[in-house]
Amino acid sequence: MKYIIREMYSHEYPLLKEFLYEAIFQQDDNNLAPKSIIERPELQVYIQNFGSKQDDYCLCAEMDGKLIGAVWVRNIDGYGSIDDETPEFAISLLKEYRGKGIGTELMKKMIEHLKEAGYEKASLSVQKDNYAVKMYLKLGFQIETDNEEEYIMVLNL
Numbered sequence: 001m002k003y004i005i006r007e008m009y010s011h012e013y014p015l016l017k018e019f020l021y022e023a024i025f026q027q028d029d030n031n032l033a034p035k036s037i038i039e040r041p042e043l044q045v046y047i048q049n050f051g052s053k054q055d056d057y058c059l060c061a062e063m064d065g066k067l068i069g070a071v072w073v074r075n076i077d078g079y080g081s082i083d084d085e086t087p088e089f090a091i092s093l094l095k096e097y098r099g100k101g102i103g104t105e106l107m108k109k110m111i112e113h114l115k116e117a118g119y120e121k122a123s124l125s126v127q128k129d130n131y132a133v134k135m136y137l138k139l140g141f142q143i144e145t146d147n148e149e150e151y152i153m154v155l156n157l
Contacts, residue, residue: 001063001100005109008058008070016047016058019070023092025130045076046090055087057117059109061102069093071106073114073122080125080152082144087114089124091132103132107139115157123154 008015020038023046037043050056050072058072073087080088089110093103114122124141126133127150141153 001102003061003063003068003102005059005061005105008060008067008072010051012060012067013047013050013058015067016050016070016072019072019092020047020090022094023090025127025132027129042079045078046072046074050074057087057110057113059106059113061093061097061106063097068097069102069106071103071110073110078125079150080123082121082123082152082154085119086121086123086154087119089122091124104135104139107135111139111155111157119157121154121156123152125150125152 017038020043021035024033024037026032050058053074055073055075058070060067061069069092071089071091073089075084075087078088089107091103091106111122123144124136126136128146133151136153139155141155143151144154145152
């Protein structure tokens, strides 16, 4: 499977709407949330005016001219926010490209970028039964806090 990882161009930022929807962990493929769910304010913070904040940065995976995944960070008050200095991760792959190592490569490249940019740590939120928890642990994220449904994980860079 040949793909490239590159910085997302600003004219592609509107695609983050689709990737945000795909980032929502949904256990039951037969009972999916409506796409309008991303209009909720608590989800809009991940994409609204993306590129306007100093810490906004996005990488994407491209295959045959099509964007198949994205990982982006921003310093926001999101589900995985831990403080005002730590960027929060969001990652998404189109369903047919999951489980092939692309997400891990996207995460590694973003971690590399954050280290080079001088950040001390990064955070994310993930539902406890999301298969991605294993990937985050392998990448070095540690569980900072948890509640009934999700973990807030932190990676020291």
